[in-house]
Amino acid sequence: MSLITRLPIAGTFLVLILSLFPGNLLLSERVVDDTTLGLERQYMPVIAQNAPVGAPTRTLPLPLGTGAPPPGNGQYAIIAWNDLGMHCMDADFEDFALLPPYNTLMAQVVRRGDEPKIVTDVQVEYRILANTTSAQKVNFWDYAQKLFNLNAPLPPDIGLKGFGLQGRMRAEEDHFIAEGIPVTEFRDDYPRTPYPYQIAEVVARSPDGDILASTQTVVPVSSEMHCESCHQDNGVANPDIATGKVKQNILLLHDREEETQLFEQRPVLCASCHASHALGTSGRPGVDNLSRVMHGTHREISAGPDGNVCYRCHPGPQTRCLRGAMAQAGHTCQDCHGTLADMARPGRRPWIDEPRCSQCHASEYSENPGRLYRFSKGHKGIYCQACHGSQHAIYPSREYNDNIQSFLLQGKAGTIRDCLVCHTNPPDADEGPHRGDDHDSDDGDD
Ligand code: HEC
Ligand code: HEC
Ligand code: HEC
Numbered sequence: 001m002s003l004i005t006r007l008p009i010a011g012t013f014l015v016l017i018l019s020l021f022p023g024n025l026l027l028s029e030r031v032v033d034d035t036t037l038g039l040e041r042q043y044m045p046v047i048a049q050n051a052p053v054g055a056p057t058r059t060l061p062l063p064l065g066t067g068a069p070p071p072g073n074g075q076y077a078i079i080a081w082n083d084l085g086m087h088c089m090d091a092d093f094e095d096f097a098l099l100p101p102y103n104t105l106m107a108q109v110v111r112r113g114d115e116p117k118i119v120t121d122v123q124v125e126y127r128i129l130a131n132t133t134s135a136q137k138v139n140f141w142d143y144a145q146k147l148f149n150l151n152a153p154l155p156p157d158i159g160l161k162g163f164g165l166q167g168r169m170r171a172e173e174d175h176f177i178a179e180g181i182p183v184t185e186f187r188d189d190y191p192r193t194p195y196p197y198q199i200a201e202v203v204a205r206s207p208d209g210d211i212l213a214s215t216q217t218v219v220p221v222s223s224e225m226h227c228e229s230c231h232q233d234n235g236v237a238n239p240d241i242a243t244g245k246v247k248q249n250i251l252l253l254h255d256r257e258e259e260t261q262l263f264e265q266r267p268v269l270c271a272s273c274h275a276s277h278a279l280g281t282s283g284r285p286g287v288d289n290l291s292r293v294m295h296g297t298h299r300e301i302s303a304g305p306d307g308n309v310c311y312r313c314h315p316g317p318q319t320r321c322l323r324g325a326m327a328q329a330g331h332t333c334q335d336c337h338g339t340l341a342d343m344a345r346p347g348r349r350p351w352i353d354e355p356r357c358s359q360c361h362a363s364e365y366s367e368n369p370g371r372l373y374r375f376s377k378g379h380k381g382i383y384c385q386a387c388h389g390s391q392h393a394i395y396p397s398r399e400y401n402d403n404i405q406s407f408l409l410q411g412k413a414g415t416i417r418d419c420l421v422c423h424t425n426p427p428d429a430d431e432g433p434h435r436g437d438d439h440d441s442d443d444g445d446d
């Protein structure tokens with residue numbers, strides 16, 4: 001294996017690994033079998049957890065039952081990512097919905113060469129490994145039509161933008177996208193064991209169907225919201241309400257405080273009255289946006305035993321969605337986002353006024369002016385997320401699955417820094433990513 005990690009050409013490297021271990025790259029005995037552990041939530045072990053950040057690792061154990069992605073022809077590279085660091089969804093839609101199942105996958109395909117080229121004249125397909133259905137795992141499809149005011153029922157396993165758990169990504173100007181994939185945190189074989197770091201396999205094919213390149217990336221999804229810790233029957237937030245259902249308690253509390261009739265109108269979409277940029281709703285005039293009412297009303301709550309107040313609602317003490325390089329450097333949510341009160345401050349635009357890398361890193365490492373991280377591009381039009389991963393999972397990540405892609409591309413976890421992933425000859429190092437006039441080559445705004 002040490003020979004393999006030193007091989008200079010990433011394409012050859014990948015093919016070589018794959019030919020050594022055809023079928024399945026399960027090399028580690030540390031992979032556990034979910035069926036034997038009676039844990040409510042448990043995940044794959046993490047190999048790089050105790051290794052120094054960025055340390056080269058030579059084995060590539062893939063999670064149970066997933067296998068290696070098919071080899072390409074070495075002439076192309078594909079890099080894929082989820083647009084958000086974590087997608088949070090409700091576990092049950094009978095009473096109300098904060099957020100539907102809705103992951104968005106993006107990818108860029110590079111034709112390798114002396115002058116690599118970002119291309120879109122290929123086809124890109126995706127599928128979620130070991131996870132082919134959602135409709136049997138969550139009751140979203142029973143309520144989607146009413147919640148989202150649709151003209152017709154939403155077909156099972158199809159998301160709000162028409163994409164399913166597998167299919168073809170849509171080509172845009174310089175990337176591919178599949179929006180609103182309705183994936184849940186439950187794999188087919190373990191429909192009750194949350195597995196929030198789901199893996200998508202993404203494959204680029206020629207118009208004739210030949211495989212050009214493939215990769216694996218995480219589509220993170222979790223329903224770990226702990227409203228029940230305060231809104232359970234007779235809970236601290238609603239001492240005299242006890243319907244037997246947490247979500248119904250919340251609706252009755254809202255009705256009592258705000259003189260609404262949400263309980264009778266079940267199922268309700270919170271964002272139908274409280275604007276949410278995430279769902280594209282503009283809300284009702286005079287009613288505050290969803291982020292502000294939620295963060296503002298709860299600004300005085302205390303943290304749970306894990307000490308993180310954000311994990312009361314965001315996934316969560318078990319999922320620990322903050323898992324990338326900054327988490328390992330000891331940063332907490334508040335270091336980047338501020339407190340609950342800061343989140344709810346007047347004038348703040350939710351989903352737009354977000355933290356920036358340049359709050360801590362030098363300006364040559366900042367996002368494009370006026371653009372969020374996820375819409376920004378660096379080196380010659382490559383998205384920041386292609387080389388660094390999603391916010392909250394900036395490479396290298398605590399979670400094994402997040403690191404698979406960088407292993408596949410360059411043989412070690414961390415920032416995509418091996419120029420030969422895309423270049424076929426070592427390029428001029430003075431002009432690589434974050435060097436020279438490279439950075440602000442982008443135009444437009446979001
Ligand atoms: C740590 C405790 C805690 C958690 C966790 C919590 N809440 Fe609350 N919530 C409260 C308290 C306390 C109030 C009452 C505030 C008051 O009396 O004004 C409240 C009030 C509310 C209200 C009523 C607001 C109003 O005045 O109309 C809603 C709606 C609500 N919570 C929803 C949620 C949802 C949804 C979740 C989970 C995503 C959640 N809460 C999690 C403590 C909590
Ligand atoms: C039919 C419209 C409607 C729906 C649906 C609705 N709300 Fe409200 N909500 C209001 C109104 C009106 C207020 C009071 C005005 C305001 O705070 O903007 C309010 C207030 C709140 C508050 C308290 C704000 C504060 O500062 O005291 C919270 C929290 C809240 N809503 C959360 C939710 C959640 C969570 C849902 C989904 C379960 C929801 N709302 C669904 C209309 C609605
Ligand atoms: C009481 C539950 C609750 C708590 C506690 C909470 N959030 Fe949220 N948060 C939500 C909900 C619900 C949404 C979705 C709002 C939407 O769809 O627009 C959200 C959305 C967000 C967003 C995206 C929208 C935006 O406003 O930009 C950020 C960022 C965020 N939360 C950060 C935090 C941070 C940081 C903390 C801890 C300091 C925290 N949240 C604590 C419920 C909560």
Ligand code: HEC
Pocket residue numbers: 083084085086087310311314321322326327331332333334335336337354355356357372373374375391392
């Ligand atoms: C190192 C800085 C950093 C830390 C730490 C951090 N965030 Fe974020 N977060 C960001 C950035 C940057 C974005 C927006 C990026 C974009 O949309 O392009 C973001 C976006 C979000 C969003 C919107 C949805 C998404 O996934 O993009 C939520 C919700 C959120 N953060 C919650 C949290 C919570 C909860 C924590 C702690 C568990 C946390 N963040 C820790 C930088 C951070």
Ligand code: HEC
Pocket residue numbers: 053054325326329331335336355356357358359360361373388391394395396414415
């Ligand atoms: C709150 C401050 C803060 C913010 C905001 C922040 N970082 Fe960091 N970042 C750090 C610290 C601290 C380190 C660790 C530095 C070290 O160990 O030398 C780090 C390390 C890194 C590394 C090196 C990882 C490695 O070990 O290879 C990368 C890459 C990185 N950050 C990217 C980002 C990106 C991209 C963003 C914006 C989405 C961002 N950072 C936002 C504080 C921050």
Ligand code: HEC
Pocket residue numbers: 357361362365366367368376377378379382383384385386387388415416417433434
């Ligand atoms: C082609 C791959 C590539 C792209 C695209 C890319 N980066 Fe980087 N980034 C790197 C490499 C390699 C490093 C480490 C070498 C260095 O420090 O220059 C790095 C380092 C960083 C760091 C850590 C700097 C530090 O203080 O250690 C941040 C922050 C960062 N990049 C942000 C961004 C942002 C924001 C974008 C998009 C505007 C982006 N990067 C696009 C490859 C890339």
Ligand code: HEC
Pocket residue numbers: 110114115116117118379380382386416417418419420421422423427428429430431432433
């Ligand atoms: C994810 C793919 C990717 C990675 C990784 C990458 N590059 Fe590039 N690079 C490109 C693309 C695309 C171009 C645009 C080629 C063109 O249109 O001329 C480019 C162009 C360049 C150029 C301009 C001259 C030329 O050959 O066209 C230099 C210099 C360069 N890269 C250096 C680097 C260095 C140094 C590294 C490693 C530290 C690196 N690149 C990593 C994709 C990449």
